[in-house]
Every structure is written in C-alpha cells, then in structure tokens.
Amino acid sequence: MKVIEAKIVVLGSQGVGKTSLVVRYIGKMFSKHISPTIGASFFTCNISVDDARVKLQVWDTAGQERFRSMAPMYYRNANAALLVFDISSLNSFQAIKGWVKELQSNVPEPMVMSVVGNKCDLESSRAVPHAEAAQYAASIGAQYCETSALHDQGIEQVFVTTAAALLRLAGAGTNLRSYDSADEDRLLSGAPTEETPTHTGRIELPAWSIDNIAHGEPRNTCC
Amino acid sequence: MSSSSIDNVQPSTSAQNNTSDELEPGACPDSILDPTDSFEEFASEMSSSLQSRHIALTTKSSTISEIQCEINKDFKESSEIKSTKSSEDLQNKNDSMSESGSSSNLIDQNNEELDSDKEDYLHSPELINKEKHVFILSSAGKPIYSRYGNEDKLAGLCGVIQALVSVVEDQNHDILRSITTKDCKTVFLVKGPLILVAISKSNESETQLVLQLTYAFNQIVSVLTLTQLNRIFEQRRNYDLRRLLSGAERLIDNLLIFMEKDPAFLLGAVRCLPLPEKSRESITNAITSTCNKIRDLVFAILIAGNQLITLVRMKKYTLHPSDIHLLFNLVRSTESFKSAESWTPICLPKFDASGFLHGHVSYIAEDCQACLILLTVQRDAFFPLSQAKHTIAEKLRRSNCLGAINDALNRNEDLPTTNPLRHIGILEIRHFMYKCKSTAQLFTSDPVSIDRPQDNRTRPKEGGDIVEKKIEKLSDIDYVSNYRKFCSQIHCTSTPAKLIFRSNSDNTILAWVTNGFELYVTFDALMEKDQAIKAVDRLLRWIKKEEQRIFIMNAPTF
Ligand SMILES: Nc1nc2c(ncn2[C@@H]2O[C@H](COP(=O)(O)OP(=O)(O)OP(=O)(O)O)[C@@H](O)[C@H]2O)c(=O)[nH]1
Ligand SMILES: [Mg+2]
Numbered sequence: 001m002k003v004i005e006a007k008i009v010v011l012g013s014q015g016v017g018k019t020s021l022v023v024r025y026i027g028k029m030f031s032k033h034i035s036p037t038i039g040a041s042f043f044t045c046n047i048s049v050d051d052a053r054v055k056l057q058v059w060d061t062a063g064q065e066r067f068r069s070m071a072p073m074y075y076r077n078a079n080a081a082l083l084v085f086d087i088s089s090l091n092s093f094q095a096i097k098g099w100v101k102e103l104q105s106n107v108p109e110p111m112v113m114s115v116v117g118n119k120c121d122l123e124s125s126r127a128v129p130h131a132e133a134a135q136y137a138a139s140i141g142a143q144y145c146e147t148s149a150l151h152d153q154g155i156e157q158v159f160v161t162t163a164a165a166l167l168r169l170a171g172a173g174t175n176l177r178s179y180d181s182a183d184e185d186r187l188l189s190g191a192p193t194e195e196t197p198t199h200t201g202r203i204e205l206p207a208w209s210i211d212n213i214a215h216g217e218p219r220n221t222c223c
Numbered sequence: 224m225s226s227s228s229i230d231n232v233q234p235s236t237s238a239q240n241n242t243s244d245e246l247e248p249g250a251c252p253d254s255i256l257d258p259t260d261s262f263e264e265f266a267s268e269m270s271s272s273l274q275s276r277h278i279a280l281t282t283k284s285s286t287i288s289e290i291q292c293e294i295n296k297d298f299k300e301s302s303e304i305k306s307t308k309s310s311e312d313l314q315n316k317n318d319s320m321s322e323s324g325s326s327s328n329l330i331d332q333n334n335e336e337l338d339s340d341k342e343d344y345l346h347s348p349e350l351i352n353k354e355k356h357v358f359i360l361s362s363a364g365k366p367i368y369s370r371y372g373n374e375d376k377l378a379g380l381c382g383v384i385q386a387l388v389s390v391v392e393d394q395n396h397d398i399l400r401s402i403t404t405k406d407c408k409t410v411f412l413v414k415g416p417l418i419l420v421a422i423s424k425s426n427e428s429e430t431q432l433v434l435q436l437t438y439a440f441n442q443i444v445s446v447l448t449l450t451q452l453n454r455i456f457e458q459r460r461n462y463d464l465r466r467l468l469s470g471a472e473r474l475i476d477n478l479l480i481f482m483e484k485d486p487a488f489l490l491g492a493v494r495c496l497p498l499p500e501k502s503r504e505s506i507t508n509a510i511t512s513t514c515n516k517i518r519d520l521v522f523a524i525l526i527a528g529n530q531l532i533t534l535v536r537m538k539k540y541t542l543h544p545s546d547i548h549l550l551f552n553l554v555r556s557t558e559s560f561k562s563a564e565s566w567t568p569i570c571l572p573k574f575d576a577s578g579f580l581h582g583h584v585s586y587i588a589e590d591c592q593a594c595l596i597l598l599t600v601q602r603d604a605f606f607p608l609s610q611a612k613h614t615i616a617e618k619l620r621r622s623n624c625l626g627a628i629n630d631a632l633n634r635n636e637d638l639p640t641t642n643p644l645r646h647i648g649i650l651e652i653r654h655f656m657y658k659c660k661s662t663a664q665l666f667t668s669d670p671v672s673i674d675r676p677q678d679n680r681t682r683p684k685e686g687g688d689i690v691e692k693k694i695e696k697l698s699d700i701d702y703v704s705n706y707r708k709f710c711s712q713i714h715c716t717s718t719p720a721k722l723i724f725r726s727n728s729d730n731t732i733l734a735w736v737t738n739g740f741e742l743y744v745t746f747d748a749l750m751e752k753d754q755a756i757k758a759v760d761r762l763l764r765w766i767k768k769e770e771q772r773i774f775i776m777n778a779p780t781f
Contacts, residue, residue, distance in 0.1 A: 037565070
C-alpha cells in the first residue's frame, strides 16, 4: 500500500472555529468548552483514500494577533493549508486573503490549499456570499467548502479531498515523503502489523489537475 | 468586628524548643524555587524613585541568551543553534505587523463624540458596587484593560488617571502611590510604559494591592515580553495595545480572581501536590532519565490542579514562585491544552523578561489530569520534546505514578494529607496555612476551591459585586481573607510583628513568623493562648513528620 506523510497547517482569524473543526474531525466531537488556542496545537491522523494512505500532521494555529508572527514556523515545509474563515464575519474572510499572499510569497514548494467557510449553520447572519468565496478560492487554485463544526457538516469532505490532492501531489514527484507500507513496517517496528487508518474516505468531487494546485513564486532555495 | 487583644509576645518555650534544634518543617538545603519574602515586590516598588524606576525596567541581562551562549560554547555545532535567536525574531516580525493596525484611530474619533455618555457610563450597573476594579492604561492615557465594563467607554476615566499620575510626576517630581478615602483604597503602579490602578473596597492592604498589580503587569509581560512591550511604545506612544492583547484579557481576569482566593499569592509560595516520597522520586527520575540528553531543555515542570508535582531544571537556574503562578494561571485558563499537544512561546518575567522560552505543553494522559510543561530555548524542539513526553507518560504509567497522582488529586480519604486536621486529631484548629520560607512552599488544611474559569470573556465582566452576607460556615477562601490583615502586620516594614494572637466574636487567629516559616491558624473564638500554643506545637510536629509528602525536599537537575 502506498503511504505518504504530509504536513497541513490550519490558518485563520481568532474564533473562526479552526480548533473546533480539527477536533470534530479527529476527535469526533464538538465541545463548547474549547478555549482559544495558545501558540499552536499538534494533531495526527491517518486518512485512507482508495488504496493509499495519508499520514497527516496537523498544526492548528492560534488566531490571536500576538501569535501572528509565529505562523512561519508552522507553514514552513507544509504541504497543505486549510484557510478557515467564519461565514458570518467579513473581516475573517478578508484575513484569508492576507494569509494566501503570505503563503504564496514564503512557501516555494507547491501546496494544496483549501478555503473553508465555517459556521455555515449561521446562515441567517451570513456576511460572505457563497459565490464570492468560491470564486476567490478558484482564483487561487483552491477548493472551497462550507462547514459547520457544530453540526458536523462538510468537514469530512475538506480533509478527504485534501488528502486526495496530496496523493496526487506526491505522484507528481514533489518533496512529499512517500513509501510503501511494507517498507514502513520493516523500518519502524519490524513487526508486520498493519496500522489501521483512523479515517477512510471516498472522493466524490472530480479531481483537480496538478496545475490547479497553488504554487508559490518559484525560487531557488538550498533546503 | 471588635478585636480584643494584640500581643507581640515571644512564643511559648515548648513550641520554640521544638523547632530551634532542627530544621523547620519543609526546609531542605537545596531549593528549586527562589526563596521569597511575600512583600519583596512591594518593598522594591516603594523604594523606587522616579529615575531608578526607568533604569530597573530596561537594563537587565538576558538569561535566555546566556543559556544559548552556554549551549553554543559547549557544543560547537553552532550552525543549528544560531537560528534560535527566538525571541528577537518573533518580536521583529510583530513590529512590522503592528504598523498595519488602524483600529486605534477609529477609537479616538469615537471618544470625542461620546464624552457626555461617558459620565453616565461610570454609574452604570456594569461598574458600580464592585469590590475591586483594576484598570490598565498606557502612559499616554489609552485604555488597555478594565476588569469590568468596556474599556472603550472608559477613555475619559483613563484620561483622568493619566493626568493625576503625570501631574504628581511632572510638577512635584514625586510618585503618586495611593489615595485612601473612607471605604476605598486606590493604588497606582507605573511600570514601564503602563499605568496600573486598583480601586478596592476589600480588606486588602495597599501592599497586597500593589502585589496584585505587579502580577497583572507580569501577566502582560508573559504574553508579550518586556522588550516588545517597551519597543512598541517607544515607536508609537499612542499604540492601542488591546490589539496585541486580544485574547489575553481572560488571562488577566482569571489571574485577578485567582489572587483573591489562593493564599499562594499572599505568601509568595507554591503549593505542592502531596505525594508519597517514593512516587515523587520515580516521577522525577522518569523525567531526568528521559530528558538528560535534550540539551536545550531549561525546565521540565509537572503540575496538577494548581499544585506542583515536580520541577527539574538546568543546573544553575531556579524559578521564582511568581513565574510558576503565571504558569498555573495559563494552564488553568486554557482548556484547549487538554485536546492536543501544544507548542507555544512563554515569557517568564522573573526568569527573563526580555525573551520567550518555547513550551511544549500537554496533559500526561487521558486518565490523569497532570500537565507537563517542557520549556526550552530552542524554537524547533517540538518533535524531540513530544517524543520525550510520550516516553515520560509511559514510564509514569508503568511505575503506577499516574494512580498516585490521581489519588492525591481526587483527595482520597485514606491519605493523611487529604483532611489533615481530622487526621492529626486537633479539633481546636479550624484552618491553617504554613509556608516554609527557604523553599517558598506552602501547605494549607484545605485545598482552595476555585471554579474552572470561563472560556470566553463574557462572564468575568459580571460578578464581583459587594454582597453583604451573614456567613454561616466559613469557606477556605474566607479563612484566607481573614489572614490578610495579619499577614500585612507580620510583614510591616516599620514595626513587624513576630507573633499575633487575636480573638473576636467569631474566631481566634494566631499568626507566627520565624526565620524559617510563617504560620497562620484559626481557632474557636474562645481559645486560650497556652492551649493554642500547644495545638500549634502538635501541628508543627505533624507537618515535620509528613514533610516528605507535603513538600518537594530536593532540587533535581537534568
Ligand atoms: N455556530 C457555530 N459555532 C462554532 C462553530 N465552530 C466553532 N464555533 C464556536 O466558535 C468559537 C471559537 O471556536 P474555536 O474552535 O476555539 O476557534 P479557533 O479558530 O480555534 O480560535 P483561536 O484558537 O483563538 O484562533 C467557539 O465558541 C465555538 O464553539 C460552528 O461551526 N458553528
Ligand atoms: Mg483554536
């Protein structure tokens, strides 16, 4: 079985629901008691797509202004980014654009980007039209999904399509670590146990081509 | 309340003999914590002159760079470490971000239009009848923090405070320290670019209020570093600091509540989780054996329920209790540490106010609510520390230390420390608190019951009102609040008392300070002095006997 390892960073303004989203997907629950993230939190999960597996390292960053300067530490070497905003806050949508610019100029390697409009349960106070967000996402070669961490809507899809895009990215011969699971078992433990995926998924969306995956400005870097 | 007698007498001979020929309960040759006098902050604040105040805040060598140099010297692989000028990098970045902030201008405009409403706002239910207000503003008079109400609407008040402070400074070349009226104390503290003010109707002394304001200042330094704080205001005197503090107000809210309730702040000491000596030893060993190869690690701290389980440190460095209190406050206020491993910059103001340490913060296991904090000077150390955490957790589980921690946390009835007064059988004593001075550790008869803080900053704005209630049964917090007066008398700089024994219609309180310890005990109202001394004698003997369980009696290093 083909296995790849990828790092994904979750970015977005304070309180848009980044942690709720990640905890909903990985921990399968929603808690009203989640407090603002301090610094960044680290999660891992395994997603099986068709007959391959993606081991994801998830960095859930803090949206508070004082941590803004730490972000490069987390998006450096990231293979994917979830750019989360709150559909009831126009400011949080504007902030996404700032993040995208920052990623484009600081991350030279190709990166899978997904724009996520969270809190879609708050339709009545929507401040960002679906079409506008979708159009923006398309313009940067990202997918657009709307989610609700509260009602567990759309989140599965965000992660699974991201995982699928990462597999394609790895197939296109990038710096993603990929190996055969037989090798992995020999490498890691010696015991021939098959690690069970924490998540499996099937992609319903038509796949994008590799050209649609956002690139930063090509740059010569030594590492 | 009528107090009947104040006695500054020598303690009875029996009690004195008992402790003079051996070490005080809890004392040990080496301490992980800096010994404190609870009022050192106050003493230094009070002795500060206008000029010295500025110098003290700006010139201080950085412990973090010292450690980084050491590591560089020892291991010549400097290429890797050079990239760890952590705090500097962070701060430079932040400055460039702050240029884009335009919210401050907006607020200015609003202020002028709404000035007449402001007057009314000061009388609104959000603000009147509170036991204690705390305001923080910039030296330019811009509101930064208010414990209650909305800072935006308090610009007028902040202007007045700023004017008061600067008139005294500029025209009288003096420092405004406090204003006392019949039922209300107002205390001012100018620190660096900030002005902090407490307006209190509580029984706390001026000293204790200054201490609380100093803590509030340190809390701000802990999230920004002093270097960054100073630089921001050097560059833009009018900067609206709320932008950078957004989300950190709740840390100050929680800290203020915490300080009113936990005697650890009053005494400048840290409470340890009582554990069998063997368990604490294996916990410490698990940490040292796992971490001794990680050379950038400065402190490994295991805490649970605002109590210290163990602290392992880099040789040469110790921590000040107030830095530990800020860590307690951070962990207590951050529910999200429970959901995953976190990696976060933390500045410990007493250790090094100029820069950030990087902290790996995580709970040790799903079934054990102890939180492990690994502090390093290396910003890229997350993965080795994460690995170390898992190894430590595994070792603790195998040696059954998680169970011991849980027993102590759940206050298992079989433990002598769970209900010490019942266990010793001294029924005359209702409550006590004991501080070992040389190790800055404390033990009380009850744990302090503090509710889990609110997650979002909506509720703390309410509450805190003055309520007249007839107290039927005193809570641990009431006992501690009763000790405050005694504590100030014992630490009074002009005429410090050594022993106070005082009764009123509700109870009798004994406060006793020696070179080695401070002790505060509450008895029934009708307690006789010699009887009280006998009970105290038994109490001290018991603390001595249980000292290995109650206190951390060694100072392990990596
Ligand atoms: N209605 C609704 N509320 C949500 C949803 N997701 C999160 N929230 C709420 O939004 C608030 C913030 O959620 P967090 O997950 O802490 O937000 P965050 O983006 O991680 O915030 P920071 O860590 O400070 O950057 C919480 O009160 C959540 O309960 C959602 O899908 N719908
Ligand atoms: Mg979060």
